Amino acid sequence: MTVGSILTGVSATRAIEHYTRVRGLTDLLTSRLTPEDQVPQSMTAASPVAWHRAHTTWFFEEFVLGALPGYTPVDPAYRFQFNSYYEAIGPRQARDERGLITRPSVAQIADFRARVDERVVDALEAGRIDDRGLELLELGCHHEQQHQELLLMDVKHLFSRNPTDPVYLERAADPTGPGPGDLAWDDVPEGVVEVGATDDADGEGFSYDNERPRHRTYLPGSQVATRQVTVADWKCFMDDDAYARPELWLSDGWATVQTEGWEAPGYWRRGDDGEWTTFTLSGRRPVVDAEPVCHVSFYEADAFARWAGVRLPTEFEWEAAAAEWSVGDELDPARCHPRPAGERSVGGVWEWTASAYLPYPGFAPVEGAAGEYNGKFMSDQHVLRGGSALTPAGHTRRTYRNFFPAASRWVAAGLRLAR
Numbered sequence: 001m002t003v004g005s006i007l008t009g010v011s012a013t014r015a016i017e018h019y020t021r022v023r024g025l026t027d028l029l030t031s032r033l034t035p036e037d038q039v040p041q042s043m044t045a046a047s048p049v050a051w052h053r054a055h056t057t058w059f060f061e062e063f064v065l066g067a068l069p070g071y072t073p074v075d076p077a078y079r080f081q082f083n084s085y086y087e088a089i090g091p092r093q094a095r096d097e098r099g100l101i102t103r104p105s106v107a108q109i110a111d112f113r114a115r116v117d118e119r120v121v122d123a124l125e126a127g128r129i130d131d132r133g134l135e136l137l138e139l140g141c142h143h144e145q146q147h148q149e150l151l152l153m154d155v156k157h158l159f160s161r162n163p164t165d166p167v168y169l170e171r172a173a174d175p176t177g178p179g180p181g182d183l184a185w186d187d188v189p190e191g192v193v194e195v196g197a198t199d200d201a202d203g204e205g206f207s208y209d210n211e212r213p214r215h216r217t218y219l220p221g222s223q224v225a226t227r228q229v230t231v232a233d234w235k236c237f238m239d240d241d242a243y244a245r246p247e248l249w250l251s252d253g254w255a256t257v258q259t260e261g262w263e264a265p266g267y268w269r270r271g272d273d274g275e276w277t278t279f280t281l282s283g284r285r286p287v288v289d290a291e292p293v294c295h296v297s298f299y300e301a302d303a304f305a306r307w308a309g310v311r312l313p314t315e316f317e318w319e320a321a322a323a324e325w326s327v328g329d330e331l332d333p334a335r336c337h338p339r340p341a342g343e344r345s346v347g348g349v350w351e352w353t354a355s356a357y358l359p360y361p362g363f364a365p366v367e368g369a370a371g372e373y374n375g376k377f378m379s380d381q382h383v384l385r386g387g388s389a390l391t392p393a394g395h396t397r398r399t400y401r402n403f404f405p406a407a408s409r410w411v412a413a414g415l416r417l418a419r
Contacts, residue, residue: 015137019117019141026053046157051099057112057113058078060116063370064129068123159279169336178289180340184225184343197211197397199214209363209371222317223419224317224416225418238264240307242307292349297409319399329387330389357403363375381405382405384403
């Protein structure tokens with residue numbers, strides 16, 4: 001499940017520091033919300049903040065503490081309420097009804113978190129968590145980082161449905177300036193390359209099972225853009241009436257555009273003056289030409305590439321090109337919004353690829369409930385690479401395979417092009 005765990009073989013003090021740092025970021029992100037903000041569920045794909053806080057805690061209790069002899073859960077009912085999709089664990093609250101969980105209260109969920117944290121720290125200090133438990137503890141930390149990003153995406157969607165345009169985080173308005181100009185391209189040579197995370201425990205550190213095994217694949221030779229598609233680029237796409245041109249769209253994409261009435265990226269709105277604004281975690285603001293376009297679906301990304309006369313990269317072309325890129329725009333809790341698109345940089349927005357989310361050759365999930373983490377979702381999803389301005393620092397890596405259904409727009413996702 002994990003490779004090269006940073007927690008196995010380290011002191012209890014270091015393991016505790018790592019655990020508490022990850023858990024503390026969730027507490028910081030939710031400290032800006034009222035209890036009333038944390039209960040509603042704005043759509044089935046999103047979850048309430050209170051549920052995120054409880055589910056990530058349930059994960060540590062179920063998989064780490066639950067393996068300790070004689071462990072007694074904080075509340076047995078939480079096993080049903082806060083299980084997400086682990087069939088081997090048992091039945092669970094229906095996903096579209098998570099917003100109905102008003103009890104336990106937000107305060108009781110905070111107490112649940114505190115009590116589990118205390119028990120994890122005690123077990124680490126006493127040396128009661130073995131190497132397998134430490135691997136699961138690290139998986140739980142990365143799992144919580146995933147939910148920190150989901151939590152912010154879900155808050156944004158929830159707040160966007162409020163007619164008062166509420167503000168999650170006060171910050172100064174960004175200057176509105178021109179985009180970065182014409183695209184440049186990096187060559188991806190023809191040949192056989194190795195892709196995926198290494199199985200060497202002394203290599204790249206943590207990875208999810210869907211990033212492995214590392215294997216060889218053939219690349220035909222191509223070019224990948226050195227930057228992401230920007231807001232300025234997207235305005236040109238819209239100005240060419242692209243949302244009304246069926247020849248640019250996949251069949252399912254065109255049907256979705258018609259059904260949903262899409263005419264711009266998610267959260268965009270045209271004002272009476274004809275100018276576009278977008279909803280952000282700091283309220284509604286004018287769009288910024290230099291930023292990477294965000295909150296577009298796979299269907300929109302594919303249509304843009306076709307309009308531009310090029311295509312989306314495969315995930316393997318992306319990984320090969322990204323070998324020399326820097327990791328840039330990750331989560332800044334004082335900003336929570338993309339910065340202007342950078343050259344040869346990963347981050348800001350997740351990037352849709354042309355690749356379906358499928359297992360690598362030789363992929364096998366681990367045994368037990370924890371093996372349900374990734375493999376069971378390898379159907380009708382598309383791979384995104386990179387990271388976003390909502391991805392916690394240290395969670396981004398070039399082999400990471402994120403995945404969502406093609407119509408997803410609340411995801412902090414954009415694109416870069418290939419040819």
